Structure formats: C-alpha cells, structure tokens
Amino acid sequence: MIPNPIMSQNEYAYPDRDERLTSRLIQNYNETRWNLEEAYVLKKVKDTVLGENEKLSVSLDVGTGLGRLIPFLLSISRKVIALDADLWRLEEAMKAFNSNSSVFFLWTRSSRLDPIPPGSVDFINYSHVAQHVSPHEFLETLGEFQRVLKMNGWVLFLTTHSEGKEWFLVSSEDGAEEIGKEEYEKLTLNPVPGKLPVRKFNVDSLEKLLKECGFEIEWKFYYHVKPEFAPRVELRNTTGAIGDPTELLESSQKDVEHIMKNLKSINSNEMEARRKALDIAMLLRKG
Numbered sequence: 001m002i003p004n005p006i007m008s009q010n011e012y013a014y015p016d017r018d019e020r021l022t023s024r025l026i027q028n029y030n031e032t033r034w035n036l037e038e039a040y041v042l043k044k045v046k047d048t049v050l051g052e053n054e055k056l057s058v059s060l061d062v063g064t065g066l067g068r069l070i071p072f073l074l075s076i077s078r079k080v081i082a083l084d085a086d087l088w089r090l091e092e093a094m095k096a097f098n099s100n101s102s103v104f105f106l107w108t109r110s111s112r113l114d115p116i117p118p119g120s121v122d123f124i125n126y127s128h129v130a131q132h133v134s135p136h137e138f139l140e141t142l143g144e145f146q147r148v149l150k151m152n153g154w155v156l157f158l159t160t161h162s163e164g165k166e167w168f169l170v171s172s173e174d175g176a177e178e179i180g181k182e183e184y185e186k187l188t189l190n191p192v193p194g195k196l197p198v199r200k201f202n203v204d205s206l207e208k209l210l211k212e213c214g215f216e217i218e219w220k221f222y223y224h225v226k227p228e229f230a231p232r233v234e235l236r237n238t239t240g241a242i243g244d245p246t247e248l249l250e251s252s253q254k255d256v257e258h259i260m261k262n263l264k265s266i267n268s269n270e271m272e273a274r275r276k277a278l279d280i281a282m283l284l285r286k287g
C-alpha cells in the first residue's frame, strides 16, 4: 500500500465504519432485491464498456470501503487500484484481496490522486461516496478524475438523489433527520462516529455540473426502488454468490425476472423513476 503523506496529518474516519447504519437501511428495502437491482446496473455497465472487447487495463475504485465492488472491477479490467480515505476500512479490504496480485491499494482522499499519473486510467468506480463528501471535495475529485482518466475513459457514478431540490440528511441510530447545508459540510469535514452525513443530489443540477466538468453522460438509470413501488415476491436467497455481483442475475427464478422488468418499466419515464427509486447510476465518459 502507498500511503499519502497528507493523510497522516488529517486522518479521516468514515462515520459508519462497521456499516451498521447502512445495513439497517438496506434491510428496510429487502436486501436481496437491493443487491439484484445493483447487479442489474453493473451488468449494464459491463455490456457497455466491454462490448466485444477484452478487459480494460486499469480500473480505479475510489472510496472502495470494504472492497465490496473489487470483484466486479476485476471482471472488467486486468488491474484494480482501490483507494479510501479511511485507513481502517482500507485495511479490511486489503485483508480480503491482498493475495490477489492484480489489486493494489492506496490510502488517500479522492481529491488527492497524486500518485496516479495523468491519462493512465480506463475506468473509475465512484460508488456511494459523493453523497458523503463536502461539496468542495466533490468538485476537486471531479477535477482529479479528468486528470487521471484516459481520453474517452469511463466513470461509473452511483449516488443517492432527491425528487426535486437538493437536500441534506444526517443518518444515525435514531433514523434520518434533515439538516442544513452548513451542518452537512461541518460533518463531512469533522466526522462524528455514528452520524453519517448524506447529500441527496438534484439530478438536473448534478448533470449540469458534470457536463461543465467535461463529462458526457452515456446513460443514467434509477435503481433501488422504494418498497411501495416494488412487486411483492418471495425470493429464495440469491445473496450467497461470492465474486462478481452480476452473477446474481444468473438465478433462474421467475421472481428475479419480475424485479428486473419492474426496474426497466420504472425507468421508461424519468419523472416516475425519480419518484420511485432511491439511487441513480450514471455512466460518464471523459469528453
């Protein structure tokens, strides 16, 4: 692992280190369905970026956390560089993947990708990180993505959105509470254990910003359908699959097909999708 010297001066601790708050949220939405919907998005990404081609050369997993999506990145690229600002979480990911000679680890913030040379990366996975960082750091991060990506390189940007206006929350053991932008910024800059700041993006302004920063939006897709808009199905457990999460879709269960059909149908109307789904996936291209 390559340490970044600035990190030792300003050590970051993710407020939901053990994933307790996140797991609680996922349970409300039915974990199996939650995983399947994400697997569908990842499959769409794989089909777009690989096409008929062989694997990409280098992928970056920005805010890898416990390394949950490293197997997916290994399925599309020969080398993966996984980084995180929280050393404890990065070490957990290292324990799981250290024996894999195609995975490299870097302790740094997303806005400080200095050890990575310009124009050297094919694909960046930025999964559920933007909603926990300060607006300033988010902007700097987009600048770093432009610098390290090859021309026409990709970013998979997964985050949470609101139906209309941007809003900010703090998630804790007692549930989620709306907060102001200033408090959100304060919590991102000075993390408090057990108080997870969450930014819900306004998709229109987010898209505008991404375009201003030089990204083209190849496609977008809303996922993690709210329970009241999801078909009632009795799924046998499909979460046991280890490795590439897109393998979850290989289940022959009729109900899996049913979930995917509902997801596609919700996405046929953007306003409806915004109302019915919690998260958004955007596949970006460096223009």
Ligand SMILES: C[S@@+](CC[C@H](N)C(=O)[O-])C[C@H]1O[C@@H](n2cnc3c(N)ncnc32)[C@H](O)[C@@H]1O
Binding pocket: 013, 014, 062, 063, 064, 065, 066, 067, 068, 069, 083, 084, 085, 086, 089, 108, 109, 110, 111, 126, 127, 128, 129, 132, 133, 137
């Ligand atoms: C919700 S978790 C997502 C983890 C992983 N990407 C996934 O989808 O499972 C957010 C992760 O982003 C990391 N993180 C937060 N701010 C960061 C920053 N500025 N730079 C790099 N990582 C950051 C946190 O430490 C945490 O591991």
